[in-house]
Amino acid sequence: MNVLATLSLATAIATLSVPALAQFQKPEDAVKYRKGAMTVMGAHFGRIGAMANGRVPFDAKAVADNAALVETMSKLPWPAFAAGTDKGETRALPEIWTEQAQFKESADKFQAEVAKLAAAAKTGNLDSVKTAFGAVGQTCKSCHDNYRKE
Amino acid sequence: MNVLATLSLATAIATLSVPALAQFQKPEDAVKYRKGAMTVMGAHFGRIGAMANGRVPFDAKAVADNAALVETMSKLPWPAFAAGTDKGETRALPEIWTEQAQFKESADKFQAEVAKLAAAAKTGNLDSVKTAFGAVGQTCKSCHDNYRKE
Numbered sequence: 001m002n003v004l005a006t007l008s009l010a011t012a013i014a015t016l017s018v019p020a021l022a023q024f025q026k027p028e029d030a031v032k033y034r035k036g037a038m039t040v041m042g043a044h045f046g047r048i049g050a051m052a053n054g055r056v057p058f059d060a061k062a063v064a065d066n067a068a069l070v071e072t073m074s075k076l077p078w079p080a081f082a083a084g085t086d087k088g089e090t091r092a093l094p095e096i097w098t099e100q101a102q103f104k105e106s107a108d109k110f111q112a113e114v115a116k117l118a119a120a121a122k123t124g125n126l127d128s129v130k131t132a133f134g135a136v137g138q139t140c141k142s143c144h145d146n147y148r149k150e
Numbered sequence: 151m152n153v154l155a156t157l158s159l160a161t162a163i164a165t166l167s168v169p170a171l172a173q174f175q176k177p178e179d180a181v182k183y184r185k186g187a188m189t190v191m192g193a194h195f196g197r198i199g200a201m202a203n204g205r206v207p208f209d210a211k212a213v214a215d216n217a218a219l220v221e222t223m224s225k226l227p228w229p230a231f232a233a234g235t236d237k238g239e240t241r242a243l244p245e246i247w248t249e250q251a252q253f254k255e256s257a258d259k260f261q262a263e264v265a266k267l268a269a270a271a272k273t274g275n276l277d278s279v280k281t282a283f284g285a286v287g288q289t290c291k292s293c294h295d296n297y298r299k300e
Contacts, residue, residue: 023197033193036186040226043183047173072222076190 027085034080035090041073045136048121052133060124067114067121067129070136074114078107091149103147110139177235184230185240191223195286198271202283210274217264217271217279220286224264228257241299253297260289 024030044066050056051063081096081103096103117132174180194216200206201213231246231253246253263286270278 024193029193032189036189039182039186040190040223043174043179069222069226072219073190076219 023079024082024085027082028088030080030082030085031088031090031092034077034085037073037076037080041070041077044069044073045140048117048129048133049137052126052130058126060121063129064118064121064124067118071114071118074111078104093147093149096147103143106139106143106146110136110143113139173229174232174235177232178238180230180232180235181238181240181242184227184235187223187226187230191220191227194219194223195290198267198279198283199287202276202280208276210271213279214268214271214274217268221264221268224261228254243297243299246297253293256289256293256296260286260293263289 024033047056047066048063048070051058081092083097086092086094086097113132113136117129117136120128120132174183197206197216198213198220201208231242233247236242236244236247263282267279267282267286270282
């Protein structure tokens with residue numbers, strides 16, 4: 001890679017990361033924030049799962065409400081994976097920062113599947129919800145397998 | 151209190167608490183969830199504060215986006231203060247459960263002020279945002295003073 005390309009890449013990475021960390025006073029605030037967002041998102045996703053898997057009776061409105069919330073939450077964690085937030089109480093793997101493009105692609109894929117789940121939830125059709133729920137679950141797992149410590 | 155009144159109160163408390171905790175597998179899940187929701191809510195509220203206090207240039211769209219998110223988040227923590235979730239890694243004071251009506255009133259007041267902040271944010275008027283931000287901040291402080299350990 002020549003110097004110009006390196007500089008250009010460095011600028012691109014800085015553009016991605018600096019405004020994000022600027023939203024947090026300290027790196028540990030970003031870590032706490034993204035963990036909080038994941039926890040809330042996971043809880044509401046889990047409530048849809050309980051209905052998709054038949055553990056709880058299907059309630060179309062509850063599914064739609066939870067899916068809308070998951071969709072809102074699905075946009076939040078990513079800017080908090082800013083440069084310098086790879087330390088402390090986090091299970092985030094270094095690959096998040098060394099493979100930024102792939103990590104972003106995974107996050108984008110997840111958000112796209114969540115949007116489909118929210119759309120399916122609005123139809124009130126349990127089969128559509130089950131399919132969309134499974135697809136989202138795959139993107140969760142894939143990203144956790146690649147970017148989260150055991 | 152006679153037996154009927156006692157039973158009736160017990161039923162009322164069970165009605166309040168059981169469906170809430172039923173949303174969580176374990177009490178510690180509820181604690182983690184409500185802390186996560188508070189963290190995310192606080193981060194976005196803080197971003198409005200930075201603009202209300204002039205530390206960051208006023209950006210009407212950013213204020214509106216953050217206020218909408220705070221409004222969504224403002225509804226989440228309360229069901230997670232379910233019966234049996236007063237232990238573990240929590241700063242929640244016992245009064246949350248011994249003064250349920252007052253606690254609910256405080257939470258309702260907070261949500262009402264947050265709704266006003268979201269409405270003010272939509273107008274794009276900085277002075278309205280400042281006023282509404284201050285009013286929300288008062289409800290945060292009051293509830294934390296009464297119901298959260300130092």
